Amino acid sequence: MKIGIIGGGFMGEAIIKGMLNTNQFKPNDISVIEIDTEKINQLKKYNIQVHHRLDLLNNEKVVILAVKPQQVEQVLSDLSKNISPKTIVISIAAGTTIATIEQKINNHPVIRVMPNILAAIGLGVSVYTTSKQVSTEDIAITEAILQSFSKVVIEVSDEKTLDAATAIHGSGPAYVFLFMEYIIQSAIKLGINKKDAEQLVLATFLGSADYALQSQESLNKLRESVTSPGGTTEAALTKLDDKQLDEIIDSAIHAAFDRATELANN
Template structure:
């Protein structure tokens, strides 16, 4: 695959690394547009790919163009590349909150994939949810799966509203997990555990619990019940969560994220 990236910050660099490491493409067939000179030179050194500060240079060298600029830079970027795409080229956007129609109008191009990766994609453990315009053909759909699959798991959805839902769940979700971990570490420290011990306990707790779920054939509620002895320590803690309406707070938080995603998407 001949692939171009426009914008190569943290997520763009993660995509670049993944498609080379997983042999989705070769450095010779990859082009990167990055306006930051130091970043551009570092990318050329680290990955041996073609680099330029001119987006038109990389578009004409590629079959697939990945838009990875910051949302606030999209309008200016679209002015520079509008109308420069050929029939048969595919654009994959990972720009948060920007809908397909906005991209089609701004780029003067119809074959658009909109994808929502999350932070763990930077280490190949991401969850990317994506959808495509009607102009994207079967081969391009397969190519998209291959590219996004290099970042971890990928799920195709048939409508953009599901992308907004995914943004609220898996896109923003790492921050929810990190907040809970922070809170648990802080609670452990207040009990008297030193920070390094508390952090190690919580890190392994998360790793072990996730692996346990993956390897179990039981639903989450059954697994929770297995840990919770009546009248025991876990039951005491869960009662506090229930009294504070943890489930309701999580639902409220996810709904707020979903509504914000729809607002940003226009």
């Protein structure tokens, strides 16, 4: 199955790596359109076809839009002249709605995806929603592509839910990075050297997520299991409660959701 990726930047390359790591996609199935000469040269190591012009796409079954949101409109105009009938259009451009894509490209199945940065190491989370034209086969093809670079793939019923998910898994890695930064800062203030502090914090986050995934218990129960009455953890958690961490997080996530909705409506 021929797959064309438009934009071979950060996400485009993550998708290529993911697809090539499975046995389902072969290098000669994949073509990339990229305008940046340096990136074109970088992408050649994957032995895929790399072109600098969209009109060099040739009968692809799937076209993945992986350019920046501000570049999408121009790409769609060019694509509308070069796309074969029935080609599945998968867009990962943040804030670009299915209606915007359909204005330029008519009568094609359109799938709007929000992946996240963890796609770069094959551990992404991808959430998608589809236009009405999409068939069961189109969904199966899309899921196979998304699963190649994602640990979790979820279909949602509409774009509002996609914007909500964006506030969780799209922005989520930044929340986690920030939380880790703050804990590292505190560790350094307590006299732990930076290198050790980073190792302690990163391993604790990684292990906690893995432990929670492997456990049958709820997060609440897991938290209670490490919180002895009158102990150190309780002292810390009481402080977080006093400062209303739950409300801080809730308002931050709502701000991300509001911004995702605003960008989609522009």
